[in-house]
Amino acid sequence: MNDFNMNKGAPMSRVLELNSDPNDSDVLLEVDDLHISFDTPTGPLYAVNGVSLKLRRGEMFSILGESGCGKSATAKSIMGILPMPPGRIRRGSIRFAGQELTELSHRERRAMMGADIAWVPQDPLSSLNPSFKIGWQVIEAIRTHKDVSRSAARERAAELLDAVGLQNPREQLDKYPFELSGGMRQRVLIAMAIATEPQLLIADEPTTALDVTIQAEILQVLKEIQIKNNMAVLMITHDCALAAAVADRVAVMYAGRVIESGPTAEIFHQPAHPYTRGLMQSTPSLAMDEKLEPVPGTPPKLMDPPSGCSFAPRCSYCIERCKEAVPPQAAVSPSHQAACIRTEAVIAEPSLIDRFLSAESLPASENEKVTGPPLMMGRGLVKTFDGFRAVDGIDFDLHEGETLCIVGESGSGKSTLARLILGLESPTEGTVEYRGKPIITPGTTMQRELRREIQFVAQDPYSSLDPRMKVGKIISEGWRIHRGLVPESEWDEEAERLLARVGIQGEQILDRYPHEFSGGQRQRIAIARALAVRPSIVVLDEPISSLDVSVQAQVIRLLQDLQDEHGLAYIFIAHDLSVVEYLAKNIIVMYQGKVMERGPGKRVFNEPEDPYTARLASANPKWEASGRAVIQAAV
Amino acid sequence: MKRYLLRRLGQSVLVIVAAMIAIFIIGHVLGDPVNAVVSEFASIEEREAVRDKLGFNDPILVQFGRFAMGVIQLDFGTSPVTGEDALGMVMSALPNTAMLGGAILLLALPIGFVMGAWGAFRPGSFVDRAANVMSLAGISVVEFWLGLTLITLIAVPIGVIPTGGTSGALAILLPAMTGAFRIIGRVAQFSRSALLEEYSKPYVEMARAKGLSDRRIFLHVSKNAATAIITVSTDEILGLVNGVVVIETVFAWPGVGRLVIDALGNTDLFVLQAAVFTFVVLVMVITFIIDLTYMLFNPRVRYE
The missing domain is CATH 3.40.50.300 (P-loop containing nucleotide triphosphate hydrolases)
Structure with missing residues (x-):
């Protein structure tokens, strides 16, 4: 392992001195x-x-x-x-x-x-x-x-x-x-x-x-x-x-x-x-045992910037004076400046680093004892393409209301596994059972009624919503197929209610097109679409990785709240451990189509048993008490 | 690479066999082949004599065997009109067609590419719009009309430029311009969009960050745009095989195209068969050369 942290050994006094002299020849x-x-x-x-x-x-x-x-x-x-x-x-x-x-x-x-x-x-x-x-x-x-x-x-x-x-x-x-x-x-x-x-x-x-x-x-x-x-x-x-x-x-x-x-x-x-504080709080890997505190709203449109502080509309420290003029750079220390008139109030807050570290040091909670048979169960799943084993013998259990994270880097087979679970591909070997009945076996596709039970939110909200379909139709499309779920006379009302629940509101919202929404809003629409047909399982394929950090936290928070409300089970596909550690009680680490390690998220992250998982965990930045972070590369 | 070439060669043989069968069926099975050999004023006795002499009374498979053997030995028969060897006639006309085709491409491809590049750098400029007009007009305007128009507008007033035939170096000018017109427009359009697309790619930003000159960056971009440009050029080159038939006729250019038209008029079946067969082989040679060019520009093709 090769540890690196740029500032180690650099004397702080020198940094201060350099900062204080703007005409430094350096x-x-x-x-x-x-x-x-x-x-x-x-x-x-x-x-x-x-x-x-x-x-x-x-x-x-x-x-x-x-x-x-x-x-x-x-x-x-x-x-x-x-x-x-x-x-x-x-x-x-x-x-x-x-x-x-x-x-x-x-x-x-x-x-x-x-x-x-x-x-x-x-x-x-x-x-x-x-x-x-x-x-x-x-x-x-x-x-x-x-x-x-x-x-x-x-x-x-x-x-x-x-x-x-x-x-x-x-x-x-x-x-x-x-x-x-x-x-x-x-x-x-x-x-x-x-x-x-x-x-x-x-x-x-x-x-x-x-x-x-x-x-x-x-x-x-x-x-x-x-x-x-x-x-x-x-x-x-x-x-x-x-x-x-x-x-x-x-x-x-x-x-x-x-x-x-x-x-x-x-x-x-x-x-x-x-804003800096908000960004840090939005990083999901850290606030392990608490709900995330996302920064509300989205960055301003730069066509017509607000007259005062541009962060004011999203800021919880905002006072009337913030909206009047752009705040000047104020010195927090000789080398540290912030463009804010409320810096004292922000600094008075407890350090986030301390909170992150104390959360990290909490004992790894054991897998919650789940009672009853699993909602969904995969056994011996194999998918080969031209002899290449993309998924190579995967077992998993998913219980009601649980989040199962499947973590793997590119080429690990995690997306293929998701496609098998969704019934988009049929497995070469193995079965998936749902409520005790086999629903996916080699060579078969899932029945339509079952497809309703298992919904999907894709990674890229820019290409997963039909650009020529109005939002109202995107939401109600499922009801057109699964008749009897919502009476046709109530489609508009129900669609509006669903959109409002995921935080999308406005005049004639159902008649707008996807391009009128930001990336985060589109992902919310995609989530509403998945929920519309009242599934019991939602497969989320890296649902936040194409979103901005502050927006990521909002979407994660929304997913958690929806899970609590509806008792949804999530299968969450991710490419690194940062979000996963925070989200899941249960994770599966995949590499080259095989399971490398499985267990409670926190245990896998903090005490990995498998060398590959260890590499994955150490490559994830870890905060230190100093306010810096460490990333370790395998030698 | 070697495997690719072998596979490609095998495919070519199959295409030739298929073409041979098609030519035979059209000439011997659909309709009476005698009609394609004797004049419509011939008496019944004359017709039967020809039928007997050329073996059109034999069973169809025997006829095909004879035809196929002939093709393999490059013998398509003797033209009843001129008494010359049919393939020989085609071969002696071929250099003229090749010259005309070459002149058209030599004129059209560079001009089209330059106009396209110009359009890419100066969207909406005169050259850019001219390329658009040429492309659209080229598709809509038939070549024999364009040829005649050029004769009226250029050859007649100026006088020195011949309106037809192969006499003098200037004679090729008008037929070449006629053939080049649409190709210039199409190649310009495609070059423009291919270049613009390549210029928006991240490797161009990286090339700028390396401090490369604009000329150097153009080299980077054009090698990648080449594939798309070659594709549209291929289309046009193959279209030219048809185009020369019209152009050669309008300008009395003694090439294979004109030979085909004459053979149709003179009911000269064997010359027609030899000419069509020659065109098939020509198209195959051209596509083969183009596939090799793809490899030159796109390393991925080379490795597959």
């Missing part, structure tokens, strides 16, 4: 009062509204925020890849190593890109050109900025691939991107970024698209290189715990502004802005 990047807008057909969208940042040489700095907060636009404008038009830098300066970047010519700027400032993208799967070999692309990155021969560049490329931990680097050079896994491709992209030993590396959510164990490895590679090359890293992320694990300092962004910034430990141990 400052590598200085963003001042940056304003960016995007032209849209309906007018400008104000994405970044006065961001100021300072990065020192060799430090790891993280911008933390949800989608649409302006973090990516900020990063891209520093990198020089902000699409202009429609993007526009309206005001502000970006100084890098003493040079004003916004005043450089296109050519001068390009000479720096990939040489002094390098980029690691979010999606490694599509960020390498699929038609050129790995070696060709790395060599291109070298030769664009260095006048070296092809063979020397190839030599260097092999060294670089070796440095980012790819096995047999010379062989990899002759491969095409599609022959490499996502994690390997991200390593290639990092190799490309560090080819010219840049002073600043900007990583835009570099691990979001990767499995959690791969994430741990990639973060470790980044950190090693950062220290070895004394390179500054600007890490964009939406994940509090990830920022807490890697960054020296953090800036939290909301609605195009930095709302809090300072040393990592300080920020997370005692956040001074209500």
Whole structure:
């Protein structure tokens, strides 16, 4: 196991001293009062509204925020890849190593890109050109900025691939991107970024698209290189715990502004802005034995930003004065600022970290004694595709009102298992019984009446709702098929009641189309659709992984409340342990189609018995008393 | 790779056999083949003499055997009109058709691609709109009308450009323009959308972040857009096999297309069969070459 935590051993006094002196010669990047807008057909969208940042040489700095907060636009404008038009830098300066970047010519700027400032993208799967070999692309990155021969560049490329931990680097050079896994491709992209030993590396959510164990490895590679090359890293992320694990300092962004910034430990141990606190509270893995406290509402529309504090409409600390003017940056400590006039009230709250840690140290509750036969029972389920055993002998029991989590990384067979349970595929071997009767056996499909009992909420609410169907029809469609459930004269009324229950209300709500709703709202509609036919089991396939952190918590909370009300049983598919630990009494960890470990969520998470589960658990960020977090990568 | 090529070759043989059967059925079974060999004014005695001489009285399977053996030996019979070897006539016309087809593609593909790229960078510009008009007009306008219009509008007023035949280097100009018109529009349209789609992909952002020049990025993008462009070009190239029949006729271009029209008029069955068979083989060779080009541009195809 390889433990890493960026700040260990860094003397706090030095951090404070650096922070207090803005003209420090150590400052590598200085963003001042940056304003960016995007032209849209309906007018400008104000994405970044006065961001100021300072990065020192060799430090790891993280911008933390949800989608649409302006973090990516900020990063891209520093990198020089902000699409202009429609993007526009309206005001502000970006100084890098003493040079004003916004005043450089296109050519001068390009000479720096990939040489002094390098980029690691979010999606490694599509960020390498699929038609050129790995070696060709790395060599291109070298030769664009260095006048070296092809063979020397190839030599260097092999060294670089070796440095980012790819096995047999010379062989990899002759491969095409599609022959490499996502994690390997991200390593290639990092190799490309560090080819010219840049002073600043900007990583835009570099691990979001990767499995959690791969994430741990990639973060470790980044950190090693950062220290070895004394390179500054600007890490964009939406994940509090990830920022807490890697960054020296953090800036939290909301609605195009930095709302809090300072040393990592300080920020997370005692956040001074209500939004930062809300984000932390929304992280489900932590508040184990309590219900989540999600931030209500959604981020504001940036077409027409509110006049006062943009977080005010969602803020529980909000007072009248908050709505009058944008709050200035107030110093919480010499190195820690928050744009809030209520910081004292926020700081006075008990530290969340302490609460998380005390929740974690609670004894692992044993599996609740369930009485009676299981509601659903799977035995010896196998599904093969062309001889490949995607699901390889799975047993499970699901009791009434219980949540069963199936955890596995990509390729583990968890989604195939879900499709078997839903009757969308028939198993090669094995059976599923429901209330004691076999309903799924090899070669058969489920009867229509039973399909009503087992409903489904898909991962991506953007593609799981028919874009040309009105919301009312989406909800009532099930009643059209399962006659007698709701009399036709009451469809509208019942649909409205269901939507209101999941938090979707408004004028003529039934006549709206899915595109009029945000991602979180769409997922609520999908949940209402599943509930409409009164199922006893709902299969949830990563229902929150495409949603923003603060919205994730709202949806989880809704699912829990609905479970309590209706005694629903959930089968919850997840790709890491963070949500699961919180949600489920019972979990199954899958790897390559097989069950690696099963048991009560907390026990599996805290005392894993299987090596793979242990890897999965340790790759999940864990908070420490200091306010930082630890991610462990397998050696 | 080797397996792919072998499979591909096997498929080609099957297609040739199928084409051979189809050509035989159309020529010998549907209707009286004698009608396709003698003139409509021939007497009954003349017709029966021809029928006997060419073996059209034999059982149908025997006739097919004879035809198939002929095809295998590349012998389609002797043209009763000219007295020459039928395939020989087709072969001597083929270079002219190849030249015309080549000229059309040489003109259309680069211009289409450049116009498409232009449209991708400057949406709504004159070139962009021109490509749209050409594509739409190309589909709606029949080629013989376009050919005649070009003759009236260009050849007649200018005078130096021949309106037909192969005399002089300029003679190919109008037939090539006629054939190229629609292809330019279609290739431009598809290149434009393929390029725009590729430009919106994350690897382009990554390429920019590497500090690559716009020209270099265009190289990245066009290699990926190539597959889509080749696909539409294939469509057009194969459509050209039909198109040349019309164009060659309008411009009195002595190619295989015109030979086909003449053979139809002269009831010259054997020349017709040889020409159709040649077209089948030609289409197969073209698609085979195009499949190889796909491999050049798309590594995934190569590995499957």
